[in-house]
Amino acid sequence: MFYRLSGVYRVNYVSDGRMFKVPADRNLAVVFLFLGLAAPFIVPSLYLNSYMLPWLIWTAAALGLNLVTGWAGQLHLGYAAVMAVGAYSAIHAARFGLPWEIALVIGGLASSVIGSLFAFAALRVKGLYLALTTLAMQFVMDWVLTHSPAISGGSHASLQAPTLELLGQEIVSDTGYYYVAFGWCVLVTIFMLNLKRTGLGRALVAVREKDYAAAILGVNSFYYKILAFATSSFIAGVSGALLVATFFFLAAPEQFSVNVSIQVLAMVIIGGLASVIGSYFGVALILLVPGLVNGVVTSASQALGMQVNVETLAHIPNAVYGALIVVILLIEPLGLGKLYGNIRDYLMVWPFDQLRK
């Protein structure tokens, strides 16, 4: 099939260290890169801004969480809080009059600092205890946001984001917003793909798999866990800021509440821990499937001439989507990324699967 390895010769270390080992993977990535670039001209602007854009930003955010949960193996239930820190810092910086480029970096750094400060305390415990500690972080941040009018304007208030302006261009069009989200998602994706082939990625996996074995190789587990938290928080912060700047336009505390944290974690787990492509799938499933099911149910009920009351209509998508998550995790506990990987591995040697090891 098209995922072929025959005729692929790695003759030096540069070619052996390629981002995509299989040419078909690279070609697919290039095709999707171009599709992404061309999307504003193909996709109607309603879909572009209500589906594509949040999908890309949430993917960037989910990749950040994947760094800490998938790669470094640390459960994190306060991710939305970290995103909130970035969002509020960036917006305040922008409202203060700083250019957006700097405001975004400030958002990322603020998240990074607060995220790693929390990690510094949280990482003294492991596993479920760490999960609970990070959950506590979420509640602390929620409380701070709703109780400090200086930051959020109070519990029922929202904070208006100033007009996004990057590289001297004022961004006000749907296409512009989309490209900002697209660019950020591509940057994060490239970083995560690089992680698969550098010492940093290996060290994080070592910490996740066997910390005593990592230690004897000279890997300082604590340092790498903190580094994972700091980097992931930076990604979270910028993603949170961009989410407000290009999608919500207003920042409000409930946009970053505890259920958002759990939702991002669900995206990562359903997509597949430590899987880059899986995060794309996972976010798509969590974010887009409810709307899709809703549409299907509505049109089906109309086609069948059934009267479905509004309340049932609202619940069916949730039920279907919950069931879908269970079914997917039953079929492949390692998530959608692994499911894709299985299909790809099957096609790699098809129709000669007796060659498979």
Next chain:
Amino acid sequence: MTTANKSANAQPGGKPILECIGIERRFGGITAVTGVDLAIQPGEIFGLVGPNGSGKTTLTNAITGFYPPNVGKVRLDGNDITGTSPYKVAKLGVARTFQNLALFNGMSVLDNILLGRHIHMNPGVLRTALYWWAGRPEEIENRKVVEEVIEFLQLESIRHEMVDGLPIGLKKRVELARALVAEPQMLILDEPMAGMNQEEKGYMSRFILDARAERGVSVLLIEHHMDVIIGICDRMLALNYGEMIASGIPREVVKDPRVIEAYIGGSHG
């Protein structure tokens, strides 16, 4: 490498590379190791034997910092490293393998061995983000060292395989490779030949001898196979219930009645 074949025949009385003085380690009421002294000369292969539970692994854990000794001193190349955390001990030039293997499943043989180069690399976020400019040169430079060891231990054919599926003999060899690429001064091998057949033991013994000859490492070898200990060790130490019962030239130590008693149970004289 740099210190190739420093000295195949250790000079007794020279400055030891690794020195343990009066090591004692207790776990609650149990004294796992007590009063252990040993001094390993540069370029020496030093055997450590003893029945199960005699404290061999505890002693290595005391040296590498996993369970710092309650009493006693550990010196590496003259510097006190007692109680130093394991990752720092690794940076100071001590590499080890584990009795029950500690390879990273889900990673290829190559990535596992590359992790052994960690202390010679400087991994970071920027190097990953700017891989093409900042990361790749370092990766390739270290890959070359790894490839030397892969060739040395004849692992070429499996370098891209996942470690999960390898037979135990090969896994042990991959772990040795991972320890060797760190270019340690001191290599601690915890039962590298457990579960191997005679032929595999022969291979492994030759790899250890070659590692000393070509890379100048000193080796602390924990083994139950007496033929291996007698065959390749310069000196040895026998432990029983955490105490030293005999030390010296392997051929003489294994004739010691206390060693025979500890291993076989009851003297037969």
